[in-house]
Amino acid sequence: MADSIEDAVSQALDEAPERNFRETLDLAINLRDLDLNDPANRVDDEVVLPSGTGQDTQIVVIAEGETALRAEEVADQVLSGDDLSDLAGEENEAKDLADVTDFFIAEADMMQDVASNLGRILGPRGKMPTPLQPDDDVVETVNRMKNTVQLRSRDRRTFHTRVGADDMSAENIADNVDVIIRRLEADLEKGPLNLDGVYVKTTMGPSVEVPV
Numbered sequence: 001m002a003d004s005i006e007d008a009v010s011q012a013l014d015e016a017p018e019r020n021f022r023e024t025l026d027l028a029i030n031l032r033d034l035d036l037n038d039p040a041n042r043v044d045d046e047v048v049l050p051s052g053t054g055q056d057t058q059i060v061v062i063a064e065g066e067t068a069l070r071a072e073e074v075a076d077q078v079l080s081g082d083d084l085s086d087l088a089g090e091e092n093e094a095k096d097l098a099d100v101t102d103f104f105i106a107e108a109d110m111m112q113d114v115a116s117n118l119g120r121i122l123g124p125r126g127k128m129p130t131p132l133q134p135d136d137d138v139v140e141t142v143n144r145m146k147n148t149v150q151l152r153s154r155d156r157r158t159f160h161t162r163v164g165a166d167d168m169s170a171e172n173i174a175d176n177v178d179v180i181i182r183r184l185e186a187d188l189e190k191g192p193l194n195l196d197g198v199y200v201k202t203t204m205g206p207s208v209e210v211p212v
Contacts, residue, residue, distance in 0.1 A: 001209045005181075006174035008200055008210045013166060016205030023203040024055060025164040025173050027180060027210075029151075032196035034189065036155045043153040044126070047183050048144060051172035054165030057146045060097065062106035062114060062129060067138050074142040076101075081113055088117035098122055103145045104129035105138070126152055151180065157196075166202055173200075181212055 002008035009025070016023065034041045061071035062079045071078045077097075079087070087094045098121050106114050106129035114122070114129055122128050130145070132138055153159045163180065164173035177200060188194035192212055199207040 001211055005177050005210055006170050008208045009173045009177065010170040012200045012202060012205060012208040013170060016166065016202040019204060023166040024162050025166060026160050026201055027163045027177060028158060028160050028199040028207060029184065030158050030196040031153060031194055034194055036153060036157065042155065043151050045151045045183065045187060046148050047151060047180055048148050049176040050179060051164065051168065051175050052147045053149060053162055054168045055162060057102045058100055059142050059145055060101045060104050061138060061142065062104065062110055063138065064107065067107055071138045071142065074139050081110065084113055084117040094118055094121045098125050098127055101127065103148065105132050105141055105145065107132050177210060
């Protein structure tokens with residue numbers, strides 16, 4: 001095992017076969033001593049990475065009026081209430097949108113409309129929108145979400161999340177990994193005792209165990 005998180009990341013980068021495309025750095029997290037059949041024990045969280053994800057994050061904002069206009073500056077797509085109604089009748093189009101979108105953000109007073117029109121599509125995918133409160137700045141919220149990753153175990157003992165890209169420095173990726181591990185240790189019932197190994201790897205490279 002590597003001596004530090006940064007050493008593990010450096011090893012994963014060094015041992016990865018050379019590719020002609022930009023690879024993602026992924027973190028594989030193994031859990032133990034948790035009954036994941038009980039939804040209360042499952043990991044379901046969002047973490048803002050201090051060094052960013054290293055990848056484009058697709059964000060859709062559901063809003064009206066001034067909020068929608070401001071969202072157009074930073075979001076990949078902005079949907080109105082009429083757009084929601086249209087998507088409700090186009091299930092394949094709605095599924096395609098859900099599959100390519102990392103995060104949805106919706107004005108709080110539109111959440112009920114989202115649930116009615118797209119809940120059956122977004123809910124099972126874990127992509128129900130983050131509510132945007134009246135005092136929230138939509139630009140700040142979108143920019144924060146661009147540096148956010150989801151931690152979702154569902155009922156699986158092993159789950160994955162991205163922590164960077166292979167053109168980022170090992171130090172910056174290690175900072176991202178450290179934040180995720182700290183969050184998990186704080187949230188899990190038995191803290192680090194519920195972690196049964198954490199590994200970092202490039203998309204096509206070998207995995208390297210991270211000390212926790």
